[in-house]
Amino acid sequence: MVRAGAGIVYAALFIGSLLFGVVPTAVFASVMSVLCCYEFYRIMRLDGKVPNEFVGLVASVLFPLSVLVDPVWLTVINFLLVLLLGLWYVKNPRTRIADVAVTAFGAIYTGYMLSAIVLLREAIPGLEGALLSIGVCASLWLSDSFAYMVGSRFGKHKMVPKISPKKSWEGFFGGLLGSVVVWIIIWWTGLYEINLWFSILCGVVVSIMGVFGDLLESRIKRGVGVKDSGNLIPGHGGMLDRSDSLIVGVITAYLMLHLGGVL
Numbered sequence: 001m002v003r004a005g006a007g008i009v010y011a012a013l014f015i016g017s018l019l020f021g022v023v024p025t026a027v028f029a030s031v032m033s034v035l036c037c038y039e040f041y042r043i044m045r046l047d048g049k050v051p052n053e054f055v056g057l058v059a060s061v062l063f064p065l066s067v068l069v070d071p072v073w074l075t076v077i078n079f080l081l082v083l084l085l086g087l088w089y090v091k092n093p094r095t096r097i098a099d100v101a102v103t104a105f106g107a108i109y110t111g112y113m114l115s116a117i118v119l120l121r122e123a124i125p126g127l128e129g130a131l132l133s134i135g136v137c138a139s140l141w142l143s144d145s146f147a148y149m150v151g152s153r154f155g156k157h158k159m160v161p162k163i164s165p166k167k168s169w170e171g172f173f174g175g176l177l178g179s180v181v182v183w184i185i186i187w188w189t190g191l192y193e194i195n196l197w198f199s200i201l202c203g204v205v206v207s208i209m210g211v212f213g214d215l216l217e218s219r220i221k222r223g224v225g226v227k228d229s230g231n232l233i234p235g236h237g238g239m240l241d242r243s244d245s246l247i248v249g250v251i252t253a254y255l256m257l258h259l260g261g262v263l
Contacts, residue, residue: 006233010242011141018121018133022068025121025133029064029114035239036060036110036247039229040220044102047224050095051103055084063111067118074115081107109247110240116251123254123263128191132257136206139182140249143175143207144214150174164218172211179207194262202260206253213248217241 017028037060041051059081066073085100121133151171159167183203187196194202217240221229230238257263 010233014137015134018130018137019127021130022118022122026064026068026118029117030061030111032239032243033060033064033111033114035232036114036229036243037106039232039238039240040106040110041102043220043224043226043229044106046226049102050099051106052085052088052099053103055081055088056103056107059107060111063107063115064118067115067122071119074112078108078112113247113251114243116254117246120250120254120257120263123258124192131189132186132192135182135186136250136253137246139179139203139206139253140210140245142178142182143210144245146178147171147175147211150177160215163215163222167211167215175211176204176207179203179210192262194257194260198260198262202253202256205256206249209252210245210249213245216248217244 014028017024034057037057038053041053041056044051059077062077063074066077081104085103089095089097089100117133117137120136121129123129124132147167148171151166151168151174154170154174155166155168157169158165159169159172180200180203183199183206184196186192187194187199217229221227228237229240232238233242254263
């Protein structure tokens with residue numbers, strides 16, 4: 001019940017920000033980014049790394065907000081991030097290149113990648129844009145849910161037991177089905193210039209990339225020996241645990257829709 005309640009609150013806040021417009025979406029994505037980035041740096045500190053948290057966290061906040069000004073600012077912030085970390089490395093002889101790399105990766109992995117939520121919401125104005133953004137996120141959430149339900153009941157063949165022991169191939173294909181169902185609904189609404197086969201392709205690819213995002217975060221945690229990235233969301237762990245599939249899945253959807261001429 002606690003897990004379900006926390007998940008409902010998270011989803012309500014997320015969907016509410018998408019419905020209320022680009023600015024609330026950017027603010028929500030920025031909060032998600034900085035929380036995810038903070039948890040990532042916490043994990044890295046346990047592994048003996050010393051990230052420059054001030055620079056990294058500021059970048060993670062600014063990435064989603066910068067889309068409100070102009071998407072070109074994503075490149076500007078990336079440049080400034082590398083420049084500042086380079087100056088930090090040159091100035092401080094005790095700083096290791098691993099600390100610089102971890103700092104940069106944390107900000108890009110969270111802030112830059114989650115900026116795709118804002119880019120997607122901004123691409124189509126009004127309610128249609130909100131519904132498409134919700135649909136993309138829902139496809140990843142339903143993929144996770146279907147994977148869990150199918151894997152719990154029928155899962156026998158493990159995918160990557162050393163990284164994520166509970167994931168099975170049966171659950172993986174169940175997740176694909178859940179994602180494709182949502183993308184078919186997106187096509188069925190007739191609100192967007194997208195054909196059925198491209199919708200199915202998007203559903204499959206986005207689901208696969210969402211699983212990759214989940215495995216990537218699991219690999220990061222197992223490399224350090226922690227179960228959860230944090231305890232912010234009861235029953236779910238940290239914000240990074242909750243957002244791992246979105247981090248990779250949403251930017252994949254945005255790129256596919258953009259390159260496919262839908263946006």
